[in-house]
Amino acid sequence: MHVLEHFYLEVIVPIEVFGIDLSITNLTLSMFAAAAIFLILLIILAIKPKVTPGKRQIVIELLLTFIKRNIVYNMIGKKEGKNWIPFISGIFVFVLANNLIGLIPGAYTPTLNPMVPITLALIVFVIVQITNLRKHGIKGLVRTLAPSSVPSWMYVIVVPIETISMISKPFSLFVRLMANMLAGHTIIIVLYGLILYFKSYFIAIPIVPFALIMNLFELFVSAIQAYIFAILSAMYIGEAVKPKH
């Protein structure tokens, strides 16, 4: 047994279209399962909305109000934030679903593979740049890289630094999500692996409760990472939306 056993992909249904590998692996299966479960859950919760919310409706209203108040209005502002609620809540729920599906034994965590967080971070990056261009034009992009509050001779230093910081934003977004998920699941696998390593059932007596605690901690980390991914995306969008000076 390998320490990173849960990292490697297995092809289940090989599909190849024009030389591009589009096989269905255990990652895509887990992702489909996560999306389907959350979609059905949200539809069940939101069906037949009433003015006075019942038991089902109050859950989804709590979730949406949390995203609206704590993430979007806090980071983007009330006026501009209205248009961004669907996008931010979509990102939040998708990342949360993908983080949580990995806690089911046997399922693959999609956010643990570098490709899924890279795609999400690139989506956020492209959307931030497009918003900046649409709101402020070319001048907005130039002002992001070369702020007008800096004296002109400093541009030699400031422009490279700002360029690096612009590129490092999606990179850190991607590494944070991936490394958090990878580290947590590796710790749980290493803990259970100790039982096989020592070849003794007595070692399971301290290991299993500790692994259970780590699992509960992973539940917490999954929610926190989804929250942080959503709030940082909202923060970057808020920076692009706000007027430049």
Add this chain to the structure above:
Amino acid sequence: MDPKAAAMLAAGIAMGIGAIGPGIGIGNLVGKALEGIARQPEAAGQIQTVMFIGIAFTEAIALYALVVAFMLIFVA
């Protein structure tokens, strides 16, 4: 020294030293946030939001060390 053994040793040292800074940072951050909340409990929500963002940025440094350690073990 065998290169593989050196890489293993380097991975352990990188993770160990890389976790010191973020540990101190997160401790400081949460302590100060707690002080702020104790002083002004009505601002707890806002302070918590900023605290979580700060923790995310600080924690990322330890996770970079983790990625480097994994690369040393499995790629080098």
